[in-house]
Amino acid sequence: MVERADNQSPPQAEGWHTNGEEPAVTLDAFLSQSNATAVRLEPDEDARALIPHLDRLALIEVAFPKFRDGRGYSSARILREAGYAGELRAQGDVLVDQIAYMKRCGFDSFAPEKDLNPADVEAALARWPEHYQGAADGAVPIWKLRHG
Amino acid sequence: MYKYDEYDHAMVAARVAEFSDQVKRRLAGEITEDQFKPLRLMNGLYLQLHAYMLRVAVPYGTLDGRQMRMLAHIARKYDRDYGHFTTRQNIQYNWIKLEDAPAILEDLASVEMHAIQTSGNCIRNISSDQWAGAAADEITDPRPWAELLRQWSSFHPEFSYLPRKFKIAVIAADEDRAAMRLHDIGIQIVEKDGRHGAAFYVGGGMGRTPMIAPLIKDFVPLDDMLSYAEACLRVYNRYGRRDNIYKARIKILIHELGAEEYRRQVEEEFAHVKSLGIDPPKAEFDRIAAQFASPPLDASASDAIDRSDPDFAVWVDQNVAAHKVPGHAIVNISLKPVGSIPGDASSAQIDLMADLAEKYSHDELRVTHAQNIVLPHVRKADLHVIWQELDAAGLATPNLDLISDIIACPGLDYCSLANARSIPVAQKIATRFSDLGRQKELGELKLKISGCINACGHHHAGHIGILGVDRKGTENYQLSLGGSGAEDVSLGTITGPGFDEDGIVDAVERVTDKYLAERADGERFVDTYRRIGMAPFKEAIYG
Numbered sequence: 060m061v062e063r064a065d066n067q068s069p070p071q072a073e074g075w076h077t078n079g080e081e082p083a084v085t086l087d088a089f090l091s092q093s094n095a096t097a098v099r100l101e102p103d104e105d106a107r108a109l110i111p112h113l114d115r116l117a118l119i120e121v122a123f124p125k126f127r128d129g130r131g132y133s134s135a136r137i138l139r140e141a142g143y144a145g146e147l148r149a150q151g152d153v154l155v156d157q158i159a160y161m162k163r164c165g166f167d168s169f170a171p172e173k174d175l176n177p178a179d180v181e182a183a184l185a186r187w188p189e190h191y192q193g194a195a196d197g198a199v200p201i202w203k204l205r206h207g
Numbered sequence: 208m209y210k211y212d213e214y215d216h217a218m219v220a221a222r223v224a225e226f227s228d229q230v231k232r233r234l235a236g237e238i239t240e241d242q243f244k245p246l247r248l249m250n251g252l253y254l255q256l257h258a259y260m261l262r263v264a265v266p267y268g269t270l271d272g273r274q275m276r277m278l279a280h281i282a283r284k285y286d287r288d289y290g291h292f293t294t295r296q297n298i299q300y301n302w303i304k305l306e307d308a309p310a311i312l313e314d315l316a317s318v319e320m321h322a323i324q325t326s327g328n329c330i331r332n333i334s335s336d337q338w339a340g341a342a343a344d345e346i347t348d349p350r351p352w353a354e355l356l357r358q359w360s361s362f363h364p365e366f367s368y369l370p371r372k373f374k375i376a377v378i379a380a381d382e383d384r385a386a387m388r389l390h391d392i393g394i395q396i397v398e399k400d401g402r403h404g405a406a407f408y409v410g411g412g413m414g415r416t417p418m419i420a421p422l423i424k425d426f427v428p429l430d431d432m433l434s435y436a437e438a439c440l441r442v443y444n445r446y447g448r449r450d451n452i453y454k455a456r457i458k459i460l461i462h463e464l465g466a467e468e469y470r471r472q473v474e475e476e477f478a479h480v481k482s483l484g485i486d487p488p489k490a491e492f493d494r495i496a497a498q499f500a501s502p503p504l505d506a507s508a509s510d511a512i513d514r515s516d517p518d519f520a521v522w523v524d525q526n527v528a529a530h531k532v533p534g535h536a537i538v539n540i541s542l543k544p545v546g547s548i549p550g551d552a553s554s555a556q557i558d559l560m561a562d563l564a565e566k567y568s569h570d571e572l573r574v575t576h577a578q579n580i581v582l583p584h585v586r587k588a589d590l591h592v593i594w595q596e597l598d599a600a601g602l603a604t605p606n607l608d609l610i611s612d613i614i615a616c617p618g619l620d621y622c623s624l625a626n627a628r629s630i631p632v633a634q635k636i637a638t639r640f641s642d643l644g645r646q647k648e649l650g651e652l653k654l655k656i657s658g659c660i661n662a663c664g665h666h667h668a669g670h671i672g673i674l675g676v677d678r679k680g681t682e683n684y685q686l687s688l689g690g691s692g693a694e695d696v697s698l699g700t701i702t703g704p705g706f707d708e709d710g711i712v713d714a715v716e717r718v719t720d721k722y723l724a725e726r727a728d729g730e731r732f733v734d735t736y737r738r739i740g741m742a743p744f745k746e747a748i749y750g
């Protein structure tokens with residue numbers, strides 16, 4: 060059973076959204092019903108199927124049933140690269156040591172199954188001074204800093 | 208050599224701080240071993256049979272004297288006074304305590320080194336030609352390309368939880384000294400219309416299902432290289448198998464899709480990724496390339512070598528290779544004296560090699576995938592004193608590419624995954640063939656041993672390959688013939704039923720005897736095997 064973000068003590072870190080909202084529907088349900096504004100994407104589902112519908116989505120919840128399964132990182136980037144501007148949530152086996160990378164891939168909200176220590180979250184998100192490569196968070200890559 | 212700037216320093220420092228924090232949380236029991244495992248793996252720390260093992264990255268196998276000396280220091284202070292150079296041009300320490308790991312990483316960072324992404328399901332340390340920048344046959348130095356890839360792949364947010372590990376090699380010569388096509392991505396820098404670009408071979412690998420990478424794109428211009436790599440990885444991250452760890456490498460995806468369909472998907476992804484602006488400008492490549500500029504080598508230096516000392520002359524003939532600048536040579540230091548553990552070096556030996564690099568090789572060393580060390584830029588006039596110093600330290604064995612220059616994985620002596628020991632087999636074979644005249648008679652013969660099907664010892668790519676298997680609870684060894692990791696890349700074929708430890712040594716001898724009886728003029732072992740096929744060798748082995 061999935062625990063919702065609003066059931067847990069919210070860490071006070073940047074990018075931590077815990078607002079209540081309508082429940083996300085499955086991709087199949089979303090594609091066959093036109094009024095849902097929140098969808099849940101499983102690791103083996105194609106994020107690109109959502110691209111024609113991005114403007115009516117307020118929330119895309121990307122499932123991480125196991126933290127080792129990294130498909131959701133690509134899903135997130137693909138959605139942001141396609142211009143999705145709504146809430147992008149990582150849900151499931153989301154651990155403190157993954158959230159900095161998740162944020163770089165475009166996630167702006169996290170619904171971990173197990174509570175995270177807020178101080179650890181803050182430290183993890185503040186860890187990296189710069190980044191070598193461009194991603195979906197708008198950070199300026201190091202090569203660009205080097206060459207102005 | 209590439210020197211860190213403020214950004215590179217800050218990134219490594221951040222990683223050391225992060226990992227120190229993770230170790231602290233693990234030691235305090237705040238995270239489980241299951242959660243800690245992928246984190247420590249991404250920092251090169253494995254839990255082995257007897258202790259933790261730390262794998263330190265040597266990007267594209269290049270290091271300077273100060274860095275080499277630090278490797279000796281770590282062996283001395285935190286390990287048992289030796290280190291093990293690996294087939295991925297890295298170094299491993301076998302006896303590390305978890306609580307020392309942060310201090311070791313700090314020591315490494317002080318000389319611009321780290322253990323980042325040396326294991327785990329991420330893009331691993333990038334390997335290259337150990338003669339880069341010195342080889343007479345290269346079209347350019349491949350290392351600036353490798354360094355671009357290193358930076359792009361370091362802490363890559365999308366590709367740190369891939370289906371499986373990912374290994375990239377970059378070369379720039381037709382002679383392949385890096386087993387390029389046995390990597391997940393093998394890149395050869397080639398020339399087209401007066402420009403250099405990257406040929407992408409994708410989907411090679413060893414392990415239990417060895418495959419040779421097919422050519423996916425014959426020419427990717429420099430300013431598209433990272434986008435193209437990103438597209439290759441994204442298709443893999445999304446569609447690589449995650450249901451079965453043994454089928455999770457990219458080679459299986461490409462095998463199942465077919466190279467054609469994989470290429471189509473990559474091209475489609477590339478068309479999109481290219482619009483994201485992730486490729487650095489030429490100025491960044493130039494900044495990096497300037498740091499790999501050739502050291503000042505005097506092309507008028509004498510080409511003469513005084514060969515009056517016969518032992519020295521034997522070593523020159525076997526272990527010294529042609530340099531692109533006249534009067535200079537490439538020295539290959541064998542870490543395979545007869546009876547030793549292939550790839551092992553003591554702290555004192557590592558220090559000595561650092562000294563020699565500083566004195567005679569413009570402060571550069573290389574680690575090779577055959578587990579040897581290279582001094583890339585040596586004046587021919589200095590060869591004799593170098594040889595004397597190496598000889599005094601047990602480092603002048605003249606056996607490069609001969610049957611005793613064996614690649615062997617750690618095997619059951621260290622490795623928790625092993626089925627059989629590799630090291631004693633390597634030692635017994637080297638001892639059986641210890642007569643140098645006999646080895647030279649056999650000529651180039653690449654013998655490679657793995658202690659289990661994971662193939663860390665490259666046995667599939669051995670002219671003669673040996674694989675340790677578990678047969679009803681006893682160690683057993685399979686023999687294969689005809690593999691190659693070079694430009695004539697091929698996978699070995701198993702001869703038949705396996706052998707016990709002494710039996711495998713005898714079988715190798717029967718194979719080499721057969722070769723001597725059958726070979727035509729100028730044929731290497733592998734050439735004869737390819738000409739006459741398996742049957743005569745089988746007959747010789749099993750009678």
Ligand code: HEM
Nearest residue numbers: 293294295389412413414415456616617622624661662663
């Ligand atoms: C002792 C600890 C080690 C462990 C636990 C280990 C584990 C593994 C595993 C599980 C694989 C198979 C991966 C796969 O097929 O997907 C593998 C492959 C490999 N390992 Fe190791 N290894 C160890 C040491 C080494 C050493 C010392 C070297 C270098 C001498 C090395 C180099 C390689 C190489 C070159 C491969 C083949 C890569 C490929 O499949 O394409 N490993 N290792």
Ligand code: SF4
Nearest residue numbers: 616622625658659663
């Ligand atoms: S081949 Fe097997 S035994 Fe050898 S190091 Fe790799 S995993 Fe261990």
